[in-house]
Amino acid sequence: xxxxxxxxxxxxxxxxxxxxxxxxxxxxxxxxxxxxxxxxxxxxxxxxxxxxxxxxxxxxxxxxxxxxxxxxxxxxxxxxxxxxxxxxxxxxxxxxxxxxxxxxxxxxxxxxxxxxxxxxxxxxxxxxxxxxxxxxxxxxxxxxxxxxxxxxxxxxxxxxxxxxxxxxxxxxxxxxxxxxxxxxxxxxxxxxxxxxxxxxxxxxxxxxxxxxxxxxxxxxxxxxxxxxxxxxxxxxxxxxxxxxxxxxxxxxxxxxxxxxxxxxxxxxxxxxxxxxxxxxxxxxxxxxxxxxxxxx
Amino acid sequence: xxxxxxxxxxxxxxxxxxxxxxxxxxxxxxxxxxxxxxxxxxxxxxxxxxxxxxxxxxxxxxxxxxxxxxxxxxxxxxxxxxxxxxxxxxxxxxxxxxxxxxxxxxxxxxxxxxxxxxxxxxxxxxxxxxxxxxxxxxxxxxxxxxxxxxxxxxxxxxxxxxxxxxxxxxxxxxxxxxxxxxxxxxxxxxxxxxxxxxxxxxxxxxxxxxxxxxxxxxxxxxxxxxxxxxxxxxxxxxxxxxxxxxxxxxxxxxxxxxxx
Numbered sequence: 001x002x003x004x005x006x007x008x009x010x011x012x013x014x015x016x017x018x019x020x021x022x023x024x025x026x027x028x029x030x031x032x033x034x035x036x037x038x039x040x041x042x043x044x045x046x047x048x049x050x051x052x053x054x055x056x057x058x059x060x061x062x063x064x065x066x067x068x069x070x071x072x073x074x075x076x077x078x079x080x081x082x083x084x085x086x087x088x089x090x091x092x093x094x095x096x097x098x099x100x101x102x103x104x105x106x107x108x109x110x111x112x113x114x115x116x117x118x119x120x121x122x123x124x125x126x127x128x129x130x131x132x133x134x135x136x137x138x139x140x141x142x143x144x145x146x147x148x149x150x151x152x153x154x155x156x157x158x159x160x161x162x163x164x165x166x167x168x169x170x171x172x173x174x175x176x177x178x179x180x181x182x183x184x185x186x187x188x189x190x191x192x193x194x195x196x197x198x199x200x201x202x203x204x205x206x207x208x209x210x211x212x213x214x215x216x217x218x219x220x221x222x223x224x225x226x227x228x229x230x231x232x233x234x235x236x237x238x239x240x241x242x243x244x245x246x247x248x249x250x251x252x253x254x255x256x257x258x259x260x261x262x263x264x265x266x267x268x269x270x271x272x273x274x275x276x277x278x279x280x281x282x283x284x285x286x287x288x289x290x291x292x293x294x295x296x
Numbered sequence: 297x298x299x300x301x302x303x304x305x306x307x308x309x310x311x312x313x314x315x316x317x318x319x320x321x322x323x324x325x326x327x328x329x330x331x332x333x334x335x336x337x338x339x340x341x342x343x344x345x346x347x348x349x350x351x352x353x354x355x356x357x358x359x360x361x362x363x364x365x366x367x368x369x370x371x372x373x374x375x376x377x378x379x380x381x382x383x384x385x386x387x388x389x390x391x392x393x394x395x396x397x398x399x400x401x402x403x404x405x406x407x408x409x410x411x412x413x414x415x416x417x418x419x420x421x422x423x424x425x426x427x428x429x430x431x432x433x434x435x436x437x438x439x440x441x442x443x444x445x446x447x448x449x450x451x452x453x454x455x456x457x458x459x460x461x462x463x464x465x466x467x468x469x470x471x472x473x474x475x476x477x478x479x480x481x482x483x484x485x486x487x488x489x490x491x492x493x494x495x496x497x498x499x500x501x502x503x504x505x506x507x508x509x510x511x512x513x514x515x516x517x518x519x520x521x522x523x524x525x526x527x528x529x530x531x532x533x534x535x536x537x538x539x540x541x542x543x544x545x546x547x548x549x550x551x552x553x554x555x556x
Binding site for chain 2 (some may be wrong): 004018042046095115137271
């Protein structure tokens, strides 16, 4: 038995070494940095002499939660992610249920279409929407025909919300679909037999049963949407009219006046939100499945 | 009766809207990449945006292959023993490791990017060529997908085959090469493909680590937006789009993988 354990740990060793060096060490460096005041790009964990010279401080976090600039950025981030998640959940539930119903297996085109964005680079999706919503795009073309004025929707929060939906809707549909698939269709038919109408059945029978998946899917989508930076970089205004937390992290690392501790504090905020949401989502999924069987 | 109709109508609207919403912008990128002028509907056809030097399509493709292929191979090499340990061995902390594997998916890209930037900038890694650094970062992107697929593959595997090989005198190494690995191949391929797709698609982590001369496709799309020529960006984007569609077809129809 002990030799079996040795084999197990030997097999795990490469994985543990890689994750230790490329996940834990760098992340610990960011967490440490968020409590320091040296603004430069130093990796203090490997330069302990510099760590001794630097001062520990909570000022980055105090700024993050008090400075109106960062509060507005946080508000924008939550607003964009929140609206995008709500729209995705409403549309996504309808589509996932439609796909999961008997006969849904033949809905190949729809299944394939909603799978595309999962394999699509976010940068390409954002740019495609940029073309779609900008002055030369079809939306503006239609607006021009109707009102006689061209219309540019890019560089607005609206455009960023649309871009975020494009990316998280397919992710949400996957999770919700998996949830709807576990429901026995007999229950739905029983409801129909007893006179339940389609929407009534959906609301009173299907939704409650699929609720853990839907809640888990929305939590994961929300956390993912909050950290999405590529959509803001392409469809946003580059921080000119509005900014978000992930965009601020990018911008604090660039230019002459970079402020790495501030970027690190914002990263820790995003990291904590992502980990908590993932943990709660996992709890929801496991509570329903009562174990680790067919998850995903 | 009215309620039934409303629900049906809502579903149909959601379906139609989503299909249009997903496909139209992509079709627009495809069309614009062949458009000599900046008009909504192309009047003639050109391939000049694909060959233009400023688009940097050739070097970007080369960098993508140089980064993603080694990253996938290393990721698979790490995931094979990991999958064996997770599916066949009993040890403490297994559930913890199962969660640990998913960390690169859960940690926001912008956080990992900042972390790598900080690490690379203040250590000896500063003088290392950017390609090996990108490979290391992309290995982390690949591992969760490769590992999950391979663990599931090991769990599905029929142990009787391996036992038969052992009974017939096959050494463990021979059994692994001739029996285990061939049966694992679909899982290895699916995991590798998903990992490759995620690696090619990654933008944020890569953006923190690129240097001139080593810019992969996904970042190149962003770089070309600075020229303000939509057709040029569309041309680079179309190459990525075709890759993505291939991934989708192979994954959904050939392998039927389940992604989260």
